[in-house]
Amino acid sequence: MGKHTCNHMTxxxxxxxxxxxxxxxxxxxxxxxxxxxxxxxxxNPLSAEETHAQLAKGxxxxxxxxxxxxQFEKIGVLQLGxxxxxTKVYCLSHGHDHHHHLTCRSCxxxxxxxxxxxxxxxxxxxxxxxxxxxxxxxxxxxxPDCVS
Amino acid sequence: MGKHTCNHMTxxxxxxxxxxxxxxxxxxxxxxxxxxxxxxxxxNPLSAEETHAQLAKGxxxxxxxxxxxxQFEKIGVLQLGxxxxxTKVYCLSHGHDHHHHLTCRSCxxxxxxxxxxxxxxxxxxxxxxxxxxxxxxxxxxxxPDCVS
DNA sequence: ATGAGTGCAAATAGTTTGCAAGCTG
DNA sequence: CAGCTTGCAAACTATTTGCACTCAT
Numbered sequence: 001m002g003k004h005t006c007n008h009m010t011x012x013x014x015x016x017x018x019x020x021x022x023x024x025x026x027x028x029x030x031x032x033x034x035x036x037x038x039x040x041x042x043x044n045p046l047s048a049e050e051t052h053a054q055l056a057k058g059x060x061x062x063x064x065x066x067x068x069x070x071q072f073e074k075i076g077v078l079q080l081g082x083x084x085x086x087t088k089v090y091c092l093s094h095g096h097d098h099h100h101h102l103t104c105r106s107c108x109x110x111x112x113x114x115x116x117x118x119x120x121x122x123x124x125x126x127x128x129x130x131x132x133x134x135x136x137x138x139x140x141x142x143x144p145d146c147v148s
Numbered sequence: 149m150g151k152h153t154c155n156h157m158t159x160x161x162x163x164x165x166x167x168x169x170x171x172x173x174x175x176x177x178x179x180x181x182x183x184x185x186x187x188x189x190x191x192n193p194l195s196a197e198e199t200h201a202q203l204a205k206g207x208x209x210x211x212x213x214x215x216x217x218x219q220f221e222k223i224g225v226l227q228l229g230x231x232x233x234x235t236k237v238y239c240l241s242h243g244h245d246h247h248h249h250l251t252c253r254s255c256x257x258x259x260x261x262x263x264x265x266x267x268x269x270x271x272x273x274x275x276x277x278x279x280x281x282x283x284x285x286x287x288x289x290x291x292p293d294c295v296s
Numbered sequence: 297a298t299g300a301g302t303g304c305a306a307a308t309a310g311t312t313t314g315c316a317a318g319c320t321g
Numbered sequence: 322c323a324g325c326t327t328g329c330a331a332a333c334t335a336t337t338t339g340c341a342c343t344c345a346t
Contacts, residue, residue, distance in 0.1 A: 027320050027325060049310075061328050066311060068326090082284065086234035086335075087310070102273050111276050117265050121287055125250050128259050130289030136230065137285045139269055141278030175300060175345050197335075209303050214336060216301090234310080235335065 010040035017077050017092065024075040031060040035068055036077075036092070044110035045081045045089035045101060084140045102139040106146035113139060158188035165225050165240065172223040179208035183216055184225075184240070192258035193229045193237035193249060232288045250287040254294035261287060 072078040078090040102111040122133040220226040226238040250259040270281040
């Protein structure tokens with residue numbers, strides 16, 4: 001499986017995201033390109049460690065992954081999630097299609113859940129007078145292969 | 149503020165919860181009583197460290213807090229949440245009123261959000277063939293006093 | 297009395313910070 | 322060439338594990 005090359009389908013997505021970086025005043029480096037490429041081909045949210053592990057050896061230090069992912073999330077190109085154990089995970093915000101995930105707590109298999117009541121929730125937040133609202137929503141369960 | 153004594157309002161709730169422990173085959177110890185008492189009077193979800201800090205000095209080791217909270221969550225008397233930074237937090241499941249929280253990321257102030265689309269979400273999970281579904285849902289924002 | 301529960305110490309996992317050197321715009 | 326970015330080392334926070342001892346049932 002292509003470890004550090006982007007396929008045709010994800011190429012334009014990465015390009016578009018890199019553009020967003022510049023627009024946000026961040027610099028485009030080979031490390032960041034590689035990171036975005038990895039996230040673009042991932043079919044589920046990745047933790048910093050996992051993202052790092054996907055990169056060709058020597059591409060980039062783990063610390064850089066942490067720092068970049070955090071910055072990317074701040075400018076909105078990545079969406080933040082949490083695992084049941086508290087680990088932070090990130091996935092590309094494909095345009096405006098905010099979504100969530102259903103993760104098997106046994107094997108890690110992940111399904112995409114397009115339902116999101118984020119707006120509804122954030123309106124509630126607004127009604128309390130809160131601003132800069134964000135939310136985290138994750139589903140966990142045992143997948144069909146992990147009936148355990 | 150009453151650090152380690154339960155007031156009248158929370159007393160019955162703690163008693164009821166202790167009963168649930170026995171029914172689940174767990175033992176009732178003075179440490180666990182103290183833990184539940186602390187959680188019963190807390191007006192927002194507490195992390196293990198925070199729970200421990202509320203206890204009278206010497207009541208119980210931090211490790212015991214971790215172990216107990218985890219077990220309590222497993223038998224359903226506590227509800228698990230996550231902070232934006234991944235820290236796990238717990239609050240008493242007052243009967244069946246599953247709920248969520250809106251937390252100020254600056255001062256920590258917390259509001260209770262009674263809206264929950266958990267059933268809806270867990271049905272989606274079931275439609276994927278997943279079992280033992282749980283979910284985590286937390287809202288974060290800046291409260292009116294922390295416009296920053 | 298028997299095994300669940302506890303405390304203490306130590307190990308882990310995930311993440312953050314400091315600082316000097318490197319690269320982007 | 323200014324300053325954002327990176328790497329390396331080290332510090333930290335949250336949480337887990339091993340083991341002998343204690344206590345609830």
